[in-house]
Amino acid sequence: MDDRGHTHLIELHNITKSYQVGAVSVEAVRDISLTVKRGEIFGIIGHSGAGKSTLLRCVNLLERPTSGSVKVGEVELTKLSQRQLQAQRRKIGMIFQHFNLLSMSTVRDNIAFPLKLAGLTGTAARDRVDELLKLVQLEQHADKYPAQLSGGQKQRVGIARALAANPDVLLCDEATSALDPQTTNSILSLLLDINAKLGITILLITHEMQVIRSICDRVAVIDKGEIVELGDVLHVFLKPEHPVTRDFVDQVSDTSAASVLLEKRQGRLLRVTYVGELTYEPILYNAVKQTPVQFVILQGTVSRMKQTPYGQLIVELLGEDLEIDNVVAALRKEGLEVDTL
Numbered sequence: 001m002d003d004r005g006h007t008h009l010i011e012l013h014n015i016t017k018s019y020q021v022g023a024v025s026v027e028a029v030r031d032i033s034l035t036v037k038r039g040e041i042f043g044i045i046g047h048s049g050a051g052k053s054t055l056l057r058c059v060n061l062l063e064r065p066t067s068g069s070v071k072v073g074e075v076e077l078t079k080l081s082q083r084q085l086q087a088q089r090r091k092i093g094m095i096f097q098h099f100n101l102l103s104m105s106t107v108r109d110n111i112a113f114p115l116k117l118a119g120l121t122g123t124a125a126r127d128r129v130d131e132l133l134k135l136v137q138l139e140q141h142a143d144k145y146p147a148q149l150s151g152g153q154k155q156r157v158g159i160a161r162a163l164a165a166n167p168d169v170l171l172c173d174e175a176t177s178a179l180d181p182q183t184t185n186s187i188l189s190l191l192l193d194i195n196a197k198l199g200i201t202i203l204l205i206t207h208e209m210q211v212i213r214s215i216c217d218r219v220a221v222i223d224k225g226e227i228v229e230l231g232d233v234l235h236v237f238l239k240p241e242h243p244v245t246r247d248f249v250d251q252v253s254d255t256s257a258a259s260v261l262l263e264k265r266q267g268r269l270l271r272v273t274y275v276g277e278l279t280y281e282p283i284l285y286n287a288v289k290q291t292p293v294q295f296v297i298l299q300g301t302v303s304r305m306k307q308t309p310y311g312q313l314i315v316e317l318l319g320e321d322l323e324i325d326n327v328v329a330a331l332r333k334e335g336l337e338v339d340t341l
């Protein structure tokens with residue numbers, strides 16, 4: 001349990017995973033500790049080779065860590081026998097970039113597969129599959145084979161199959177990386193929906209900041225096998241600290257042009273950040289209208305992080321120093337965050 005009363009569903013303690021490649025040992029993940037709260041959507045982002053897949057696969061022990069411990073729920077997975085582990089794995093669903101469906105089985109049989117393994121057959125299994133087909137909106141495609149489906153539909157089958165045994169956690173291994181942007185959005189909406197309706201905890205890995213911004217509550221940035229930044233998505237987005245995080249944030253907001261703007265400045269250059277309802281208020285205009293200060297908006301982003309609207313503007317204020325100080329104070333008083341660049 002953390003200090004805000006959230007229970008932890010996943011606890012990784014000091015996970016290291018090394019691979020032996022010939023005579024060389026490669027450390028894919030180095031001493032990572034991480035907790036995921038029950039009910040949250042947690043994203044891990046990193047460049048290719050950063051160690052994301054290895055870390056994710058350590059959570060259900062598809063990869064056994066070289067050292068460290070993995071706890072899911074109240075169970076320490078690293079201490080279980082193979083048989084006990086198999087039972088615990090039913091509580092951990094997983095979906096994959098390339099879907100991993102059984103090509104010779106229909107959609108219905110793919111979804112029923114984990115139920116069969118769990119000993120559920122007959123009408124009960126059929127009813128459960130119908131329920132899942134409805135959840136992922138594939139009722140019309142139940143008797144098709146994977147080759148007859150689009151990428152998005154295949155991933156929906158993957159999601160239904162992963163949810164069949166009512167897991168507590170859904171692990172998503174680059175689940176939208178093989179999909180076009182529109183299909184990506186529909187799969188992300190489905191994951192949000194599942195999280196909200198079923199309360200299922202989601203841990204995902206991705207190399208796309210768009211995925212993090214759309215659905216995650218918290219994010220960890222991983223680089224060369226280590227976590228370099230971790231926090232609420234809103235905070236990490238608006239105040240990225242590590243260079244790798246800044247690269248990812250630039251994928252979706254292009255703040256990199258700010259350095260060019262710095263060279264041309266005449267007045268005072270500020271970054272103004274606002275979140276939530278403030279996004280809709282004419283605060284900047286109100287702050288300057290009674291003063292001789294003028295402003296130029298040099299760059300701006302107004303977007304949404306999960307359900308929260310936010311904006312970030314780079315503005316140049318022109319006028320006397322004292323007058324500008326007053327405007328900055330007025331902006332802060334209204335709840336905006338103001339940084340001098």
Ligand SMILES: Nc1ncnc2c1ncn2[C@@H]1O[C@H](COP(=O)(O)OP(=O)(O)OP(=O)(O)O)[C@@H](O)[C@H]1O
Nearest residue numbers: 019021026028046047048049050051052053054055
């Ligand atoms: N089975 C393996 N044997 C040897 N080295 C491996 C193995 N799996 C991963 N690695 C190495 O571990 C490092 C991390 O790989 P991993 O696949 O976890 O990264 P990733 O962030 O998921 O990358 P990508 O997005 O490209 O899949 C890489 O250097 C990779 O070459």
